[in-house]
Amino acid sequence: MSDTQDRDRDLQPRIEEIPERQDEQHIITTETLGFLIHPNIATTSPTAKIADIGAGSGSWLLDVAKSLPSTCQLTGFDITPSAFPPPETWPSNLSFKLHDMFLPFPASEVGAYDVVAVRFTSSVAAREEWARSIANLMTLLKPGGWLQWIDSCNFALYNSTPGTSRAACQEIYDGLDPFRHKADPVIGLMMREARNLRRDDVFRGLGLVDVHEDVFSSDRLQDIEGKARDKATRNIMVCFLACLEGLVAVEGSGWTNERIERLREKAMKEIDEGVYHTLDQVCIIGRKPDAAYH
Ligand SMILES: C[S@@+](CC[C@H](N)C(=O)[O-])C[C@H]1O[C@@H](n2cnc3c(N)ncnc32)[C@H](O)[C@@H]1O
Numbered sequence: 001m002s003d004t005q006d007r008d009r010d011l012q013p014r015i016e017e018i019p020e021r022q023d024e025q026h027i028i029t030t031e032t033l034g035f036l037i038h039p040n041i042a043t044t045s046p047t048a049k050i051a052d053i054g055a056g057s058g059s060w061l062l063d064v065a066k067s068l069p070s071t072c073q074l075t076g077f078d079i080t081p082s083a084f085p086p087p088e089t090w091p092s093n094l095s096f097k098l099h100d101m102f103l104p105f106p107a108s109e110v111g112a113y114d115v116v117a118v119r120f121t122s123s124v125a126a127r128e129e130w131a132r133s134i135a136n137l138m139t140l141l142k143p144g145g146w147l148q149w150i151d152s153c154n155f156a157l158y159n160s161t162p163g164t165s166r167a168a169c170q171e172i173y174d175g176l177d178p179f180r181h182k183a184d185p186v187i188g189l190m191m192r193e194a195r196n197l198r199r200d201d202v203f204r205g206l207g208l209v210d211v212h213e214d215v216f217s218s219d220r221l222q223d224i225e226g227k228a229r230d231k232a233t234r235n236i237m238v239c240f241l242a243c244l245e246g247l248v249a250v251e252g253s254g255w256t257n258e259r260i261e262r263l264r265e266k267a268m269k270e271i272d273e274g275v276y277h278t279l280d281q282v283c284i285i286g287r288k289p290d291a292a293y294h
Pocket of ligand 1: 022023026053054055056057058059060077078079080083099100101102118119120121
């Protein structure tokens with residue numbers, strides 16, 4: 001790995017994820033997108049093999065398992081087992097394995113999967129780093145298999161009541177800047193981005209075909225009383241505060257547990273007073289060409 005590649009990876013937050021927060025985020029995301037696997041991807045084979053990369057608590061994979069025949073095989077990979085559900089709860093056709101998505105996969109996994117799905121693994125990925133992980137994940141695909149990448153981007157904060165503060169929520173957002181200092185960022189915890197980042201070009205450049213990108217705003221759904229956006233705002237602030245906790249041990253970061261706790265209290269009060277955020281859920285899909293293409 002080059003120095004640049006090392007530097008890029010060092011800037012990823014290493015957070016202790018709370019499985020319950022991930023599960024709630026899963027419900028909110030699935031409501032926003034309206035699907036687990038993009039409708040352009042046919043999963044009709046009764047022996048389909050599905051991989052979930054950065055599976056975390058496995059909420060996505062477990063729900064996919066419920067939607068497919070029990071003859072399908074599902075595998076969740078993650079760099080840490082900390083959020084994996086207890087093995088005794090895994091359905092017989094589903095398992096979790098330890099693996100870093102940037103490292104080569106064992107020969108037994110290569111070319112084995114019909115669908116490889118990734119969701120919310122990038123805090124902020126630079127284009128080159130993102131392409132490297134995609135190229136590695138493509139090795140898992142059978143010819144004709146699909147890669148699906150879901151991530152959130154384009155964060156923004158709003159007031160809903162005149163005269164209320166959003167300073168604490170903004171301070172949390174700004175605190176994530178150390179993770180954003182990457183050349184040519186393309187996906188992840190980015191504030192609203194006016195440019196077309198041409199993520200689909202990265203997929204096509206790596207040889208994927210039938211590439212399609214959907215972008216869904218978190219306010220896509222009718223939410224007259226604002227309950228869903230209140231829940232989503234609290235959920236994301238808990239996630240961001242956990243990222244900031246990872247900076248406490250970084251010398252000179254300016255972050256202490258006391259500062260984070262003060263901010264948590266103030267941010268939740270701001271949300272009580274109507275402050276909310278929106279984000280975009282980006283879903284990009286692409287298919288590995290069939291063997292006949294070569
Ligand atoms: C925010 S959680 C998302 C979990 C799950 N994908 C979901 O959507 O609910 C991010 C997950 O990505 C995992 N992760 C981060 N970097 C990874 C890497 N290089 N390889 C594999 N997993 C990784 C983390 O351990 C964590 O479980």
